[in-house]
Structure formats: structure tokens, C-alpha cells
Amino acid sequence: MRHEPGERRAFLPELVARLARRGAQVLLEDGYGAELGLIPADYAMPGVQFGDRAAAYAQDYVLILRCPADDALRLLRPGACLLSMLHYPTRPQRVELLRSLGLEAVSLDSIKDDSGRRLIENLRAVAWNGVSAALQVLRRTYPGGFEAPARPPIRVTLLGAGAVGVHVVVAATRYADEALRARLAAAGVPGVAVTVVDYDVTAHAAVMRPLLAQTDLLVDATQRPDPSRPVIPNAWLAELPAHAVLLDLSADPYDCSVDPAAVKGIEGIPQGNLDQYLFAPDDPAWERVPNCVDTRHRRWAAACYSWPGVHPRECMQVYGQQLQPILRTLIDRGGLANLNPDGRFFERAIARAQLSRWPPAGPAGPASDLRSSS
Amino acid sequence: MTRPRTIGLPRMMKEPGEKRVFLPEFVQFLARCGLTVHVEEGYGSRSGFTFDAFRQGNAAVRQCSRRQAFEQELVLVLRSPQRAEHEWLRPGACMVSMLHFPTRPQRVERLRALGLNAISLDSIANDVNLRLVENMKAVAWNGLEVAFDLLERDWPGLRLPHGGPTRVLILGTGMVGKHAVDAAAKLGNVERYNAHLAEGGPASLAICVGRGLTRQPARMEALFRETDILVDATQRRDTSLPVVPNAWLGWLPQHAVVIDLAVDPYTLDVTPPVVRGVEGIPQGNLDQYVFHPADPAWSQTVPPSIPSACRRSVVSCYSWPGIHPEACMRHYGQQLEPLMEVLAQKGYAALAPAGGYFERALYRGSLQAFLQAGEYSARPR
Numbered sequence: 001m002r003h004e005p006g007e008r009r010a011f012l013p014e015l016v017a018r019l020a021r022r023g024a025q026v027l028l029e030d031g032y033g034a035e036l037g038l039i040p041a042d043y044a045m046p047g048v049q050f051g052d053r054a055a056a057y058a059q060d061y062v063l064i065l066r067c068p069a070d071d072a073l074r075l076l077r078p079g080a081c082l083l084s085m086l087h088y089p090t091r092p093q094r095v096e097l098l099r100s101l102g103l104e105a106v107s108l109d110s111i112k113d114d115s116g117r118r119l120i121e122n123l124r125a126v127a128w129n130g131v132s133a134a135l136q137v138l139r140r141t142y143p144g145g146f147e148a149p150a151r152p153p154i155r156v157t158l159l160g161a162g163a164v165g166v167h168v169v170v171a172a173t174r175y176a177d178e179a180l181r182a183r184l185a186a187a188g189v190p191g192v193a194v195t196v197v198d199y200d201v202t203a204h205a206a207v208m209r210p211l212l213a214q215t216d217l218l219v220d221a222t223q224r225p226d227p228s229r230p231v232i233p234n235a236w237l238a239e240l241p242a243h244a245v246l247l248d249l250s251a252d253p254y255d256c257s258v259d260p261a262a263v264k265g266i267e268g269i270p271q272g273n274l275d276q277y278l279f280a281p282d283d284p285a286w287e288r289v290p291n292c293v294d295t296r297h298r299r300w301a302a303a304c305y306s307w308p309g310v311h312p313r314e315c316m317q318v319y320g321q322q323l324q325p326i327l328r329t330l331i332d333r334g335g336l337a338n339l340n341p342d343g344r345f346f347e348r349a350i351a352r353a354q355l356s357r358w359p360p361a362g363p364a365g366p367a368s369d370l371r372s373s374s
Numbered sequence: 375m376t377r378p379r380t381i382g383l384p385r386m387m388k389e390p391g392e393k394r395v396f397l398p399e400f401v402q403f404l405a406r407c408g409l410t411v412h413v414e415e416g417y418g419s420r421s422g423f424t425f426d427a428f429r430q431g432n433a434a435v436r437q438c439s440r441r442q443a444f445e446q447e448l449v450l451v452l453r454s455p456q457r458a459e460h461e462w463l464r465p466g467a468c469m470v471s472m473l474h475f476p477t478r479p480q481r482v483e484r485l486r487a488l489g490l491n492a493i494s495l496d497s498i499a500n501d502v503n504l505r506l507v508e509n510m511k512a513v514a515w516n517g518l519e520v521a522f523d524l525l526e527r528d529w530p531g532l533r534l535p536h537g538g539p540t541r542v543l544i545l546g547t548g549m550v551g552k553h554a555v556d557a558a559a560k561l562g563n564v565e566r567y568n569a570h571l572a573e574g575g576p577a578s579l580a581i582c583v584g585r586g587l588t589r590q591p592a593r594m595e596a597l598f599r600e601t602d603i604l605v606d607a608t609q610r611r612d613t614s615l616p617v618v619p620n621a622w623l624g625w626l627p628q629h630a631v632v633i634d635l636a637v638d639p640y641t642l643d644v645t646p647p648v649v650r651g652v653e654g655i656p657q658g659n660l661d662q663y664v665f666h667p668a669d670p671a672w673s674q675t676v677p678p679s680i681p682s683a684c685r686r687s688v689v690s691c692y693s694w695p696g697i698h699p700e701a702c703m704r705h706y707g708q709q710l711e712p713l714m715e716v717l718a719q720k721g722y723a724a725l726a727p728a729g730g731y732f733e734r735a736l737y738r739g740s741l742q743a744f745l746q747a748g749e750y751s752a753r754p755r
Contacts, residue, residue, distance in 0.1 A: 112709045153587055161580065162558035166552035171548050173584030184586060189631045190593055191586025198559035199566075207539060211579075321501050325731040345712035345732070 006274030008035035009065055012241040013042045015327075018231035020047035022331045036312055058263035061330070065319065066306070067109070070097060078102030081336055083302035085109050087170055088358050098355055104336060111326060120322045123316055126249055127221070128168030132176035133277060133310070134217055134247040134302040141243040142186035142216065142302060149188045156194040157215040159202055159231050159265065161221035164249055166312035168221050169194050199224065201267040202231045219247045220265035227252055228260035230267035237268065237297035248272075256292035269303055277304035324360035326350060377721045378468070382412045382438070382446035386453050391660030393420040393699040394452060398427045400707035405434040406528050407718035411435050414443040421699055448717070452694070452706065454496070457484065465489035468722040472496050472619050475744045485741055491722045498713060498739035507709045512695035512702055513635055514607070515551035518542075518562035520689045520697070521603050521631045524664060528629060530573055532561070534602055535629065536607035540578040543601040545617055545651075546608035550635050555580050560659055588617055596627035604686075606651040609634045614646035620654035623684035636656075640677050654682030655690060663691035 001320055008203040021027050026048045033042065040050060056062070057075035063083045067073075076082060079102060086107035088095055098105050108120040138154070139146040146154075156172045172194050174181045185191065199222045202206060212218065212232075218240065222231050237246070246266050253271060255262040264271070270285035272278075279285050281298040288294050308315040329346040333339050341351035351357060378436050379402055386392050395418040409604050415437050429435045443449070444462035450470045463469060464579065466489065469541050473494035475482055487491050495507040498563050525530055542558035544551055558580035560567040570577065581601075588608075598604070604626060608617050623632065632652055639657060641648040643740075650657070656675040658667050665671050667685035676682045695702040716732045725737040737743050 114711075115705070153583070153593060161556045166555050169552065169555055169582045170547045173582060173586075179582070181586065185589070188590075189586070190590055191584045193587060194582040196555050196580040196582065198557055200579065201539065201559075201579075202572050204577075207576075207579075243378070318502075324501075328730075344715070 004273045004275045007309055009309050009316050010036055011321050012316050016043055016048055017045055018324055019327055022328055024331055026035050027051045027059055029053050073097060073101060076103055081105060083098035083108060106350060107351045111349050112352050114306055114348055122315055122318050124162050124167045126164050128171045129178050129307040129310040130170060130247050130249045130302060131171040134245045135175055137196050137278060137300045138217055138245045143243055147184060147189055153190040154192045154216050155214055156192055156217045157211055157330035158194055158219045158221060161196050161198050162223055165221040168219055209236060209239050212236060212281040215240055215244055217245050217247060221249045222265050224265060227262040230263045231265040234268040234297050237299060240299055246299050246301040251305050254290045254293055256290045261292045263293055267300040268293055272303035273305045274309045278302055331332045378447040379410060379699055380412060380446040380719060381409045381448040381450055382443035383417060384414045384440055384451050386442040386451060389648060389659050389661045392696055394696050394703050397707055401428045401435055402430060402432060403711055404714060405432050409718050410434050412438040412443050412446050414438060414440050425655045440755055460484055460488060463490050478737040491613055493739045494735060498735050500735050509695040509702055509705050511549050511553045513679050515557040516694045516697040517633045517635045517689060518554060518557035521633045522562040524631050539576045540602045541581045541600055542578055542603040542605060544580055544582045544605040544607060545588055546648040547584060548609045551607035554605050555582060555590055595625050598622060601626055603631050603633060605633045605635060608651050610651060613638055613648045616651055616653035618652040620684050623686055626686050630686045632686050632688045637692050642677055654680050655688045658690040659692045660696045664689055708751055737744055
């Protein structure tokens with residue numbers, strides 16, 4: 001994956017070995033896994049070869065966690081299948097491009113079971129890695145000492161009670177570090193109180209402003225229906241204590257080219273990535289936030305487009321385990337074309353994520369609009 | 375047992391309020407797996423289902439007596455049957471149920487002595503130890519729904535004396551606790567929540583605390599005094615000590631409601647004794663799960679040696695998912711389909727720890743795997 005130098009993730013040899021043992025011919029791009037410290041010998045096994053970038057993209061199936069850039073997508077052969085985090089619902093232009101290139105795809109984030117639960121996800125790592133990074137800062141900024149037995153409970157305000165939010169609750173109450181939690185508890189240091197505010201309540205200034213005034217760590221884990229409306233307008237950040245830390249787990253971008261402009265949930269904070277995800281109030285990154293966004297009020301901020309990538313090996317172990325039965329099903333069935341969308345559990349799950357079946361049949365709405373425009 | 379040919383579905387009759395049965399579409403699914411399905415007479419009658427609803431003209435679905443339902447090669451029943459009913463199973467048959475092997479050593483011993491095979495639904499887990507058959511979401515949502523119902527009855531529109539959002543204090547951040555956060559934020563019911571917002575209601579705040587705080591009475595008093603709903607979703611390491619001593623309930627406002635989602639019992643005749651997470655509250659079931667402070671159940675179900683002078687309204691149910699039986703069983707049916715398909719194809723004896731995804735999960739839930747893991751033999755008798 002060539003997104004930023006800090007992106008080190010690659011599928012681990014265990015998964016590659018399983019694919020090869022199952023009968024797949026695997027071609028890895030030269031240097032695959034090098035950022036994780038892996039060498040070709042780690043992947044050396046029958047059925048596995050290395051090749052250049054073009055060769056890797058010229059296979060029948062191309063597996064890559066983050067969606068490649070447009071130029072790389074054009075390296076795929078028409079009729080080939082891309083398996084990646086493609087986010088169909090929020091990336092209509094990408095869907096359009098894939099279709100125009102004659103590609104099939106399986107979006108890993110759309111592989112779901114019969115009850116709609118995602119089978120390929122690492123939302124726990126989003127929460128734990130984000131909270132861990134933010135608390136590292138708070139330990140420095142907290143007045144009077146983060147580990148002082150007389151301090152009050154650390155006050156975390158969590159925006160959004162969805163799939164990521166619930167992991168934040170667990171991570172925060174454990175300081176995202178079990179050893180630290182045990183040590184502080186043994187020393188009688190009060191723990192953490194997390195106040196969870198549902199998205200719909202965040203618009204109430206009368207509720208939010210007093211809450212912000214008593215917040216040490218503010219976490220955005222919302223999924224907004226309207227990206228033009230921030231969850232926390234920049235002006236409200238003035239209510240926060242000076243030592244407070246902002247944590248962005250939503251990874252929404254800024255976009256001033258659309259009207260109304262799209263803004264991040266906590267208005268004004270910089271967009272981070274795996275190269276830099278911590279921003280002091282005087283970091284130059286604040287100045288690079290687009291001009292249409294109010295950034296006057298600043299605190300320490302933690303933001304990253306790919307929080308799971310902060311711990312790349314652990315992340316890929318999780319994804320590898322989740323992908324095993326998916327890829328096994330694809331191989332055993334002899335490819336996507338032989339998949340029965342009404343077949344067994346994993347066949348049904350994969351079929352739900354196929355580009356050629358997107359959007360799913362249902363009532364008219366945005367998804368249907370997408371279909372008619374293609 | 376090789377590939378099984380028959381399966382029995384006995385009714386659950388622990389209390390009159392227990393209405394749950396596997397739904398007709400699931401029964402038909404079992405028949406499509408090649409099994410002859412023996413359904414106990416009266417199955418689903420508490421929910422208005424007739425035998426014809428299960429049979430649907432399918433000759434592979436048959437009606438039978440309770441005993442006959444237990445005499446099939448596979449026996450599927452959500453809650454564990456009574457002790458005497460275990461003896462109705464034939465040696466080599468396989469019981470599939472919530473058997474809770476780790477905490478029920480006597481049940482494990484009995485199954486072994488009877489030469490039975492068993493798969494505990496609560497032990498079926500995937501490669502990262504995630505339970506594949508569970509309904510913790512329903513535990514949390516159903517409990518919160520009942521509590522908000524109770525609060526709203528006395529305080530229409532949830533306009534509480536303090537004028538602000540309903541404050542829900544959640545103790546415990548395990549799986550149930552996580553769902554409780556979501557449910558608390560949505561007032562226990564999405565329809566209520568949407569209507570509430572449309573009317574400009576004050577909504578709710580969910581406050582979660584970990585173990586570091588629950589051990590500090592002074593901090594907890596400050597939180598309790600501002601709490602409208604207290605949720606016990608803890609998983610205690612030491613079940614001989616309560617998380618909330620009874621005296622702490624006196625800090626709660628008079629209108630507060632206590633929700634028991636942990637549903638630990640009082641078991642005082644073992645050493646050390648097991649007490650409930652919130653000290654001095656009654657334990658409910660599907661027949662009664664709402665208890666006002668003056669309810670006679672307080673003195674009838676709380677042992678006299680347990681302090682219970684401080685009382686608030688309590689909602690407690692041993693089987694929270696059973697409050698909405700059809701939704702619950704639809705959920706379990708979905709989770710069970712791929713598992714039962716594998717079990718019907720392979721049979722209990724052929725389940726292997728290196729098999730496919732669902733086969734491995736089933737194997738982990740088997741009595742055989744539990745016994746081989748050594749936890750059982752290490753357990754003091």
C-alpha cells in the first residue's frame with residue numbers, strides 16, 4: 001500500500017500460506033511486507049512468487065486493504081476482481097471508475113452476515129489506538145499530574161454511541177492500557193468517567209457547552225448523515241479546559257469545493273495520517289486546514305485516517321483471521337462467478353459486497369440514484 | 375453417532391412467561407438440512423403458533439410427546455432442560471442448549487455419567503473467541519426499554535425534576551455494557567427516541583465508569599446523586615462481594631430506577647457465597663420483572679441476611695431476551711442456521727478442531743472440547 005510512508009501494513013505470511021495451501025497462485029509485489037520488517041524468505045512457499053507492481057495488479061484477483069489510487073486501478077485487467085476497503089456508499093466516484101474500467105470488486109467493508117454485521121472490520125483498533133494516542137498527550141497536559149491520587153476522575157466526553165463509540169468506552173475506562181489501569185487502580189488513583197452523547201443530542205448547546213467545560217478528552221466517533229454540519233462547531237471548543245485533548249475517530253475529510261462545504265465532526269482540527277497523528281495547538285498543520293473552516297479555537301488534537309495502522313502487525317493479524325474463511329470460500333468455489341448469493345453463510349456474505357450487486361435491491365433512495373447514473 | 379437423522383424440539387416451561395420457541399422458518403430450515411424434526415405437542419402455543427405453522431405441509435416435521443422430543447438423535451432447546459429430563463436422552467444422543475459448562479460442574483458430571491454428547495450454545499466461539507450464539511444486545515435493550523417505560527410513566531416526556539437529560543449510569547463495560555451504552559443513548563427504544571426528539575425532549579446521557587471508580591465510595595456518591603437510571607452490567611471477578619452495597623442505593627434520587635442486567639443469583643449455601651451485584655434487590659423472571667419498593671417480592675426473594683433497607687424501583691429478569699420472544703428467536707435462528715447445517719452434515723463425533731469455520735466453532739462448544747481443555751478436571755469438586 002503506497003499511501004504515506006507511515007503506512008506499513010501488509011498481509012502476513014500466515015494468510016498468504018493459507019491461500020497457497022488452498023491452491024491459489026499468489027503473486028506478491030516486490031518488497032511486499034518490507035515496511036513490517038518481513039523479507040521474501042518469510043513468504044517463501046510453494047505457490048507464492050514475487051513480481052513487479054504491474055504484474056501484481058495484473059492478476060485475476062487483487063487483494064489490498066486500502067483502495068489503491070486511480071492510476072493503480074487502471075493497472076487491473078478488465079474482468080479482474082479487486083478485493084479492498086472500497087466504501088461504496090460514500091465513494092460514488094470510485095464506484096463509477098471501477099465500473100467504467102470493467103472491473104468486478106468485493107468491498108471488504110460491505111461483507112456482512114445475515115443480520116448486517118460486518119465480518120471484516122477492526123473498529124476495536126480504531127478506538128483503542130486513538131484513545132491510546134490521545135491519552136499519551138493528556139498524561140503530559142493534565143494539570144496537577146495524571147497519576148496523582150487526589151485528582152478527580154478523568155472526564156471523557158464521547159460523541160456517538162455506535163460501533164466505534166462502544167469500543168471507546170471500554171478503551172477509555174481502561175486507559176487503553178491494561179497495565180496502566182491496574183497500576184493506577186492499585187495506587188488508588190480515580191479512574192475514568194465517560195459521558196456518551198448520542199449524535200442527535202450534540203446539537204443542543206444547552207447540554208453540550210456545560211459538558212465541554214468539564215471535559216478532559218473529547219472524542220468524535222459519530223457517523224453524521226450531513227457532513228456539512230460539524231458535531232462541535234469550532235466556537236464551542238473555547239469551552240474546553242486548556243489542557244483538553246481532541247480525538248477524531250471519524251476520519252471524515254474537509255472539502256471546500258462542494259457547497260455547502262464538508263467539514264470534520266470537530267470543526268477545525270487537522271487531518272492526520274500514519275505519518276503524523278498528533279497535533280499541538282501551534283502545529284503548522286492547523287494553518288493547512290482549508291480556509292473555509294474555522295480553526296480559531298485550538299487544543300491538542302489526535303487525528304488519523306487509518307487508526308488501525310498505528311499497530312500494523314496486530315491489525316493485519318485481525319484482518320487475516322477475518323479474511324481466511326472469505327478467501328477460502330472464494331477458492332473452494334472456483335471464483336466469484338461460481339458463487340451462489342443464496343448459498344451458504346460466507347457465500348451470501350461475499351455476494352452482498354460484490355460491485356456487480358451494488359446497490360442492493362431495496363426501496364428507492366440514494367443507492368438507487370447511484371444505479372441509474374451508471 | 376454418525377450423521378444424525380432426527381432432531382427433537384421440546385418446549386421451554388421454566389415459567390409461564392417463557393414463550394420462546396424456534397420459529398417456523400427455522401424448523402423448515404432444519405428439515406431442509408435432511409433432519410426429521412420432532413416438535414413437542416403445544417410447541418409455540420403460548421405465542422399463538424399451531425402445529426400447522428411449523429409443519430407447513432412438510433412430512434419431515436412431526437408432532438410428538440415431550441418425552442419423544444427428548445428421545446431424538448439431536449435435541450435442541452435454548453434453556454437447559456430440567457435434571458430429570460436429561461435422563462430421557464438416549465446414550466450417544468446430542469443435546470444442544472445453553473449449558474454453561476464452566477459454571478455448572480454438576481450438569482457436566484451428569485451429562486458425562488449419562489453418556490450424552492452435548493454442545494453448549496454459549497461456548498460456541500470463533501477463532502478469536504467471539505461467541506457466535508448470543509443475544510446480549512437484547513439483554514441490554516430490553517432491560518433499558520423496561521426501565522425507560524417505568525420512568526416515563528411517572529415523568530411524561532422524560533421531563534425529570536432536574537430538567538436536564540435522563541442520566542444513565544452504567545457499571546460494567548463488557549459486551550452487555552457496550553450494548554447498554556447504545557440503548558441508553560436511544561432511550562431503550564428507537565421509536566420512543568425519535569418521537570422524543572421530535573417533541574424537543576431532553577434525551578439522555580450515558581455515563582460509564584470502570585473498576586477504578588466503582589471502588590471509591592465518595593466518587594460514586596457524587597455520581598449516584600445525579601443518576602436517574604442505574605445499570606448493573608458488571609461481570610465480577612469475585613461474586614461474593616457486591617459492586618453496589620445496599621446503602622449506596624440511598625444516594626439515588628427517589629425517582630431513580632435500578633436495572634439488573636447481570637442477573638447473578640443469591641447462592642448463600644456455597645463457599646464463598648454468591649451475592650448479587652447490586653445488594654438487596656430482588657431477581658425477576660419472565661413472569662415478573664418490575665419491582666417497586668413496596669413489592670412483596672422484596673422480602674420473598676431477597677434472603678433475610680442480605681441488607682435490603684434501601685430500595686428504589688428495580689427491573690430485573692433472568693432472561694431479558696425473552697421479553698420479546700419472536701425477535702429473540704429470529705435472532706438465534708439466524709445465528710444457528712450455519713451451525714446446525716454443519717452439525718446435521720457431520721454429526722457430533724466427526725466435529726474436528728481443524729475443520730471449517732463453523733465446524734471449529736461447534737467443536738469449541740462441545741462437551742468433549744470442554745473436558746479436554748482440562749478446566750473441568752482442575753475444578754474443585
